[in-house]
Amino acid sequence: xxxxxxxVNGKTVTGEIEGRTLLSHFLREGLGLTGTxxxxxxxxxxxxxxxxxxxxxxxxxxxxxxxxxxxxxTIEGLARGDQLHPVQAAxxxxxxxxxxxxxxxxxxxxxxxxxxxxxKLDEATIRHELEGNICRCTGYxxxxxxxxxxxxxxxxxxxxxxx
Amino acid sequence: xxxxxxxxxxxVDEAAGLLAGNDEAxxxxxxxxxxxxxxxxxxxxxxxxxxxxxEALRGIEKSGDAxxxxxxxxxxxxxxxxxxxxxxxxxxxxxxxxxDPHVRHRGTIGGSIANNDxxxxxxxxxxxxxxxxxxxxxEIAADEFFAGLFETALxxxxxxxxxxxxxxxxxxxxxxxxxASRYAMAGVFVAKFADGSVRVAATxxxxxxxxxxxxxxxxxxxxxxxxxxxxxxxDASGLLGDIHGSAEYRANLVTVMAKRAVAAA
Ligand SMILES: Cc1cc2nc3c(=O)[nH]c(=O)nc-3n(C[C@H](O)[C@H](O)[C@H](O)COP(=O)(O)OP(=O)(O)OC[C@H]3O[C@@H](n4cnc5c(N)ncnc54)[C@H](O)[C@@H]3O)c2cc1C
Ligand code: FES
Numbered sequence: 001x002x003x004x005x006x007x008v009n010g011k012t013v014t015g016e017i018e019g020r021t022l023l024s025h026f027l028r029e030g031l032g033l034t035g036t037x038x039x040x041x042x043x044x045x046x047x048x049x050x051x052x053x054x055x056x057x058x059x060x061x062x063x064x065x066x067x068x069x070x071x072x073x074t075i076e077g078l079a080r081g082d083q084l085h086p087v088q089a090a091x092x093x094x095x096x097x098x099x100x101x102x103x104x105x106x107x108x109x110x111x112x113x114x115x116x117x118x119x120k121l122d123e124a125t126i127r128h129e130l131e132g133n134i135c136r137c138t139g140y141x142x143x144x145x146x147x148x149x150x151x152x153x154x155x156x157x158x159x160x161x162x163x
Numbered sequence: 164x165x166x167x168x169x170x171x172x173x174x175v176d177e178a179a180g181l182l183a184g185n186d187e188a189x190x191x192x193x194x195x196x197x198x199x200x201x202x203x204x205x206x207x208x209x210x211x212x213x214x215x216x217x218e219a220l221r222g223i224e225k226s227g228d229a230x231x232x233x234x235x236x237x238x239x240x241x242x243x244x245x246x247x248x249x250x251x252x253x254x255x256x257x258x259x260x261x262x263d264p265h266v267r268h269r270g271t272i273g274g275s276i277a278n279n280d281x282x283x284x285x286x287x288x289x290x291x292x293x294x295x296x297x298x299x300x301x302e303i304a305a306d307e308f309f310a311g312l313f314e315t316a317l318x319x320x321x322x323x324x325x326x327x328x329x330x331x332x333x334x335x336x337x338x339x340x341x342x343a344s345r346y347a348m349a350g351v352f353v354a355k356f357a358d359g360s361v362r363v364a365a366t367x368x369x370x371x372x373x374x375x376x377x378x379x380x381x382x383x384x385x386x387x388x389x390x391x392x393x394x395x396x397x398d399a400s401g402l403l404g405d406i407h408g409s410a411e412y413r414a415n416l417v418t419v420m421a422k423r424a425v426a427a428a
Pocket of ligand 1: 190
């Protein structure tokens with residue numbers, strides 16, 4: 001067993017882990033942050049996506065030990081109290097989910113892609129960027145719509161803030 | 164996953180020391196191949212030596228008429244590098260087509276070529292560009308490095324530290340991805356150099372992994388156009404056939420990808 005320490009959703013956390021402990025396992029079982037989902041065992045579905053040092057990664061494909069000293073954001077870290085993150089609000093508004101299982105990973109992937117592309121996101125780019133996130137209910141249509149709406153809204157507010 | 168001991172190396176020398184004399188130990192870079200394989204219990208190293216925090220293994224630099232890409236450079240950083248996009252656009256585009264954004268945020272060029280998956284993209288780029296693979300022990304030409312399915316010239320405890328890639332006059336990569344895994348069903352990289360010579364390499368299709376296509380190279384050297392390769396077919400007997408596509412199907416894909424790559428270059 002070894003001790004890891006990282007910042008998760010703004011709080012410093014410490015835990016005992018094995019060498020083989022996956023980051024997804026540490027978040028869910030060690031910290032009780034069960035919003036990060038596990039949808040496969042082949043690193044393909046994206047339900048487990050979190051941000052490590054600001055970048056979207058599959059938490060099932062990273063050892064917890066590798067995240068020692070890193071800053072991690074999970075789906076639980078997006079809302080500000082009762083106020084949903086714009087991407088969360090857009091998923092609700094545009095019905096970007098049915099069963100909800102893929103939603104945490106979808107939203108973390110969406111926040112990351114909006115940060116990288118800003119307001120320039122078009123539908124084709126969104127679909128390409130979602131290649132690592134699998135949804136078995138929606139046919140992606142409303143997910144894409146929600147991300148586009150959130151990207152437009154967020155780039156609008158960014159532009160206003162910058163003025 | 165079976166139990167394993169995790170070590171974080173602070174330098175290449177420290178990593179080499181941890182690997183020396185322990186053939187059950189494995190280098191861990193981006194983990195985008197090794198961790199899925201360990202989860203499936205297809206690999207069970209007693210020790211993993213994490214090199215992903217070694218700063219000296221990251222970065223892209225132009226040096227003379229070549230680029231040096233450090234082994235720990237992430238796929239996303241190769242895809243987004245302004246210099247590479249201008250000088251070796253085929254390589255930047257190749258990196259941007261690997262897997263998905265999350266895989267590209269972790270996976271590294273060194274890990275990809277050390278693994279030499281027959282459906283991986285980088286081996287085609289390295290072979291067609293005539294890259295040199297730099298390790299902690301020596302330098303190996305790409306032509307000698309890729310040695311078969313998941314086989315390379317690397318010794319057990321040898322660590323790839325960088326690749327050196329000459330700047331070509333033209334380069335492009337065209338890939339037909341498996342719709343589920345995103346790995347190449349067939350991918351062809353074409354490169355034309357200032358002296359007029361051409362190199363063409365195909366991945367995803369070869370039963371022995373990545374391979375060059377000399378007939379296409381000489382046809383393109385005298386006539387750089389998609390038509391020059393349209394009539395050239397690789398022999399299906401040396402190709403992979405599986406549930407995703409027969410060897411004959413892949414042979415056809417190789418010609419189609421080659422045409423598209425030349426048209427895009
Ligand atoms: C969902 C998914 C989709 C993918 N799609 C594609 C795709 O379309 N195309 C593609 O090419 N790849 C794809 N990959 C694989 C990806 O590109 C990996 O990043 C790459 O194969 C391995 O790099 P890594 O840094 O993650 O290496 P690791 O997984 O850490 O290591 C891989 C192997 O290389 C060894 N190794 C690593 N670094 C070094 C080094 N510097 N020196 C010596 N040995 C080393 C390790 O010991 C291990 O055996 C995909 C992966 C996933 C999970
Ligand atoms: S649970 Fe991580 S990719 Fe499926």
